Amino acid sequence: MPAQAKIGVLGASGYTGAELVRLLLRHPRVEIVLLTADRRAGKSMADVFPQFAPYKLPALAAIDDVDWATIGLDLAFCALPHGTTQKIVKDLWTRAPHVKIIDLSADFRLADPAAYARWYGRAHAAPELQQHAVYGLTEIYRAQIKMARLLANPGCYPTGAQLALIPLLKAEATDPDEIVIDAKSGMTGAGRGLREDMLFAEVSEGFHAYGVGRHRHMAELDQEFSHAAGREVIVTFTPHLVPMNRGILSTIYARGVQAAPAPDLHALLAKAYADEPFVHVLPFGTVPQTRHVRGSNMTFIGVAADRVAGRAIIVAALDNLTKGASGQAVQNMNLMLGFPETLGLEQVALFP
Amino acid sequence: MPAQAKIGVLGASGYTGAELVRLLLRHPRVEIVLLTADRRAGKSMADVFPQFAPYKLPALAAIDDVDWATIGLDLAFCALPHGTTQKIVKDLWTRAPHVKIIDLSADFRLADPAAYARWYGRAHAAPELQQHAVYGLTEIYRAQIKMARLLANPGCYPTGAQLALIPLLKAEATDPDEIVIDAKSGMTGAGRGLREDMLFAEVSEGFHAYGVGRHRHMAELDQEFSHAAGREVIVTFTPHLVPMNRGILSTIYARGVQAAPAPDLHALLAKAYADEPFVHVLPFGTVPQTRHVRGSNMTFIGVAADRVAGRAIIVAALDNLTKGASGQAVQNMNLMLGFPETLGLEQVALFP
Amino acid sequence: MPAQAKIGVLGASGYTGAELVRLLLRHPRVEIVLLTADRRAGKSMADVFPQFAPYKLPALAAIDDVDWATIGLDLAFCALPHGTTQKIVKDLWTRAPHVKIIDLSADFRLADPAAYARWYGRAHAAPELQQHAVYGLTEIYRAQIKMARLLANPGCYPTGAQLALIPLLKAEATDPDEIVIDAKSGMTGAGRGLREDMLFAEVSEGFHAYGVGRHRHMAELDQEFSHAAGREVIVTFTPHLVPMNRGILSTIYARGVQAAPAPDLHALLAKAYADEPFVHVLPFGTVPQTRHVRGSNMTFIGVAADRVAGRAIIVAALDNLTKGASGQAVQNMNLMLGFPETLGLEQVALFP
């Protein structure tokens, strides 16, 4: 565990890359020594994200030009598009054996190569590494994360839904066959790629669902919910897009085992997260807003009773770029490098 | 049925009032002869809504100053806050017997005085009129609406949810005990009243649920869904606020009677609305966006299969101020005055 | 002048194309018989703009597949990107001599081929047509527009700035060397092309200037302001982007010929536009908001005194897609086809 760790961000020109740099720049025990962005190689970070203009940062490099032997990285974040990461991680794994890896893509989240092939339509390019990858939902897998060399950082939607539901599934307090997750995300969740349907005029002043009935984040939910429940769990999940930059709100409809299950579900969650620095359970009957966690690593969870007998409504809010991606990645880095878990993540949410 | 009808808008300084004026100004067979707004009496409509500056409109009057005997109204829209309307409608009913009334508040939507008292916490002030009020969901109650003197215009949330579900409940194609409605509304739904939680900086750049587990619009849903199903129906309904001005999207989770019910539900809806000018059912698997109905009187409905066996996902989108309030009110006015139903409502949605 | 005119929209898959279709669909004397969009040829208009799903429209065609001889067009709107239009207009001019043309691009706005070459960095491809093109600022060139076969529809920024300043320059009431135009536009002004800097997350929740010191719309301003003043006029003009879809507000700083020129400037504008259906001058001291002209063909102009002696502040607001593009194009079409000028353009602004 180094006094000061040397860190690289692969894919620094995307939104999760920028969020990593925002957090790491102020982390007292790391130094950013490598930033890659193939199509922008040679440019400065300020060229692609002007907010970094006042700060000293390495120029953007092409990943093929990195000399892994001499750069002396302690840990690399992979913030690359889904699908492109497997080859790069495989390369890093063999050529830079002392480098720990946190992958923010979906490439190593599924332990089962068959599940990967089924959801992504092609064979995994590094199946031998999938077994080494630890799934990085910090509050659930803290012990394993401390030991990990390769960490698969959870998806933004799955982080909120799992934090809300896993304690309830483990306690067998909710019916695994009656879960509906209606999720709403800000626009940064779609990344910085060029898509007509992400232009301002296409997505402002309106609201819509997408991926209805079938969305790749379901694979991750299936795996983890089934693991928590000790049986196969398949949930209904519908993502929507909100005209805002950051934030995911998951409204979860659950059926408990009693007529009025909500207070018990609330008590279970409050107990599960009583000592967690980044999960806050609101008073019973109060539900969270995404704006109150903006820019912070917090997840807020609320539970309310439904008037329909047997049902409860659970609402979880987080910032998709922070706890839903780069913040949780830094939280995991802290564990993997032996730092205090909250280091560099103490920012209070930016509201209004 | 007059060649040119004389119309009044009571409560013209709110959002549904302004939307009525927008539509009525261009309606070829009506003349706006009365606009009331008690706190703004004496001002011009342009003082409270500058978009009307170029048009000739009556000055805002106080309701108590209106001489019902001489003004010669054919029809009055009541766009007043919930709760204040009962007395005014009662007054109008007796003092101006030739005036038809379309009430956009919730005051006359519940046929059962006991239900009103239960949901609103006080006795109805004009229970003798409740029986005369026709519930104005145009596509469902067209025949009755043509005969109505007092029309209770449906709520914005209930309009979308009912258009999506009533044909399915009538056909017994969906389980009435397994309906979850996750609804999302733009900010105009909250009206123009002064509330800290509706300031721009409080509600932009974020998303949240409200009224979780209990919301007054449920009363209207209970009444109409139970009527359609021929048995008591109590649904789960959660409203949310989207940082946009106009639009409601309802994501509805339904359980059908077969393993894969979605295609049948789609076929039922497509058939039910094949000839409707203001309800458009999208191709199977396609879901709507609120922005594509903005400013129009259209409701778009989509149906998609869920991967969970037995479930379907139905999504309905409308503009809460148009089909969800003032547009439907004008549609009902057309029926009540014997005009073609679509008159003055032909505007195409404003997108982008 | 046909009872019912046959209209084509070339470039129907962009924002000005969609706005044309929105307006033309409800115009009582036109029929849309042709919609082109080369990259989307074969698709329906609803595929590229779902708001048109309920309406009957021709499928999108490739422009090279159009048989100009048989289609029988009366008028074609060219809503194609700047630069691509010259060849197409030239082609249309010779092959379809009975078709009138309204070009919404910048290609025919500059009468002087040398000015075109200087601002656009290449020679004009149809200089012989430039002399036939009538500049389509309706309120200024109404007489010429009625006679035009080829009309160059003004730019969105220039429309607002010119309506505010031309009467003042003509009256020699403002110093032509002391004009500063600080303009702010919604995002649809950038069109529907794929640009990273127009993604929602890049441009929401922020504000910035662009094209500072040099912007192509200046060429059009130079030409028309110089024409109005009878001498060369070069103004300072800075465009900015506002996180909204529609609207342009121009804040104009002018120096008059007296110590307190504002009331006189206001009187000049009020007189100039007293009978105009689509220009409304607000009471002295009142300034407009873009939201109050949204979706309408109106321009609102306000004038206020500045505390600095000799200066006045003029503010003009319009909807960049309506009066700033497609609405003014339809207004010009009405003149060119002998229809009443306001036909199909009576919509009241959509606010809120």
Place this chain on the structure above:
Amino acid sequence: MPAQAKIGVLGASGYTGAELVRLLLRHPRVEIVLLTADRRAGKSMADVFPQFAPYKLPALAAIDDVDWATIGLDLAFCALPHGTTQKIVKDLWTRAPHVKIIDLSADFRLADPAAYARWYGRAHAAPELQQHAVYGLTEIYRAQIKMARLLANPGCYPTGAQLALIPLLKAEATDPDEIVIDAKSGMTGAGRGLREDMLFAEVSEGFHAYGVGRHRHMAELDQEFSHAAGREVIVTFTPHLVPMNRGILSTIYARGVQAAPAPDLHALLAKAYADEPFVHVLPFGTVPQTRHVRGSNMTFIGVAADRVAGRAIIVAALDNLTKGASGQAVQNMNLMLGFPETLGLEQVALFP
């Protein structure tokens, strides 16, 4: 200079109050011991700003209930509405002589009681304190601020405009009679008070100017610009509202003393701020965006040439709640308490 200072925030339920708490909660050398909010006294800070739910903070107190003798404050921030502050500061000045005061209102910004009376329409209630108040534009008055007991924190608009112009006026590089400041602000600048014109639906999706020709921030600009220029300076200043939460962009039109003054003005600014931690001058020709300073204490300044001879365009961007209010207040607190100036203000901007 205490190792750990005890801090109070008077007026903690407004936006500048919340921004102070956000920054102070993570400041390593302060402890928040007092939060007041008269109308919310007895409530928790999380009741009025839910983002603070996870943190330990004193309950909101009524200001009259504070025992200044025993609370042991080192410094109090007054984040109260303009006009209400004078009495409270006077009270604090006499009853708590060891407490330093940073006032975020406009009450002590004008050194001249006559100017105060002229702009605010009433006599100042504590004119004897006005002479003790130091105007807190940190980069300009650093030496005096270190000695201050009562500090008048600058307004949000004036901060950006002054940072851009004062070095130029001091150097006599720009004509003081030819300055136009066209400023645009996010909605938090209006505060949290209940105003119909600040409701979401009133101000989203649109843009407008306000206070045209006369705005109280002019008084502060007059005083400081005149001081810098050594002669009376009266500028043209027009504020506008942008549908975003945070940020002010000032587009400044200046006339230099040469034909092409922009490069020299840029060089002057670059030199003036070369060593400043919170003012960053962009490369010549590049202009800033508000989003790239959001949530940070940075001001970005850009300079570009205008095509009009003799003119330059200067653009300054800052976050109105941070450098424009609470961030600069903390920066001043650091100086007044002998802490490193940047302590607690190192956050990188939150973009996207």
